[in-house]
Amino acid sequence: MFPGATADPSAPAYTVVGAPLDVSTSFRPGTRFGPERVRRFAGTFEDYDRATDQSFSTLGVADRGDVHAWTDAEEYLDYLTSVCREVVRDGATPLVLGGEHTVSLAPVRALDPEVVVVCDAHLDLREAYDGDPWSHSTVTRHALDTADEAVILGARSGSEAEWERADAADVTVVEPAAVAEWTPPAAFADRDVYLSVDVDAADPAYAPGTGTPEPYGLTSRELRDVVRAVAPHAAGFDVVEVNDRDDGQAATLAAKLLRDFVFAHADANADTDASDGAD
Structure with missing residues (x-):
């Protein structure tokens, strides 16, 4: 169980789903161990978040466990999609722990968003x-x-073909040096958004335990800021591509980002509920 995921599983606000798919990793396999490692390395965190004045264990998070x-992969995605639906x-808001990045398609299909925001070292196009x-x-x-x-x-x-595809109108690429200045467009307030974090978006100095590490990446703090900025607009979240090839750095970062998503999402929803109540 993800630490602090103490909600009644019959009526959660958020549900953690482990998806340990590990069939197409092109360099270093091991994402099958990702969900377990993320849960394990989350065990050291304090329950309380000062930034939002909330405790994780009170926010209605449940853990469904892993979907074996x-x-x-195609068949597994169909089944995982049904679980996310x-x-x-x-x-509940789905929180998927990978597993290789392919598993992100399941919550995307379940939620049918207009915009997918992806933190990733690779275009994956x-x-x-x-x-x-x-x-x-x-x-x-x-x-x-x-x-x-x-x-x-x-x-x-x-x-080269991926960069050409990325030039199309339906893709926006924000390269690493520009991410710190990026903020969600105002249009996100009126659109259905989904957020996916491939842990290799981080520089390998921060998250070496991933399948295809790529230097010159984001800092852990930059990823935190992105997650907290996008979470209020997002209907779901995943963090993927954690493996067992480090001392827990990637899993620790992934676990913290999941918690950051929940804190920021819950805080924004609380503000919205309060405004609705005032009306």
Whole structure:
């Protein structure tokens, strides 16, 4: 169980879903261990968040556990999508722990957002990789089958064809040096948004435990700021691509980002509820 996920699972505000898919990693495998490691390294955090004056254990988070993965990624995604749809039907915000980035397609399909915001070192706009159309390097292209627009923050790697695809009107790329100054557009207030964090968006100095580390990335603080800025607009969240190839740095960062999402999302919703009540 994710530490502090103490809500009644029959009526949660947020539901953690582990998705330990690990079939297409192109360099260092191990994402099957990601959900367990994220939960484990979250155990050292204080329950209280001073920035929002909230305690994580009081925000209605439940943990559904892991959805056991198998080798057919397309079939697994169909099943994981059905799980995420159940979460949404129950009135909860899905919080997915990967697993390789491919798993992000399940909550995207379940929520059907207009905009997908992705923190990622890689564009992930390929048609296929090594002949695999469901590779983790195709996830943002697949997400655009559902969403109208993708905003990719921190990208610094991609094939020539991917960079050409990124020039299209439905893709916005914010390269690492510009992320600190980026803020969600005002239009996000009126659009359905989903937030996905591939932990390799962070520089490997902060999160070495990932499958395809890429230097010159974001700081952990920059990722925190993005998550807290986008969370009030988002209907769901995932953090993916954590593996077991470090001493817990990537898992610790991923766990903290999940908590940051919940704190910022709950705080914004509390403000909205208070305003509605005043009316």
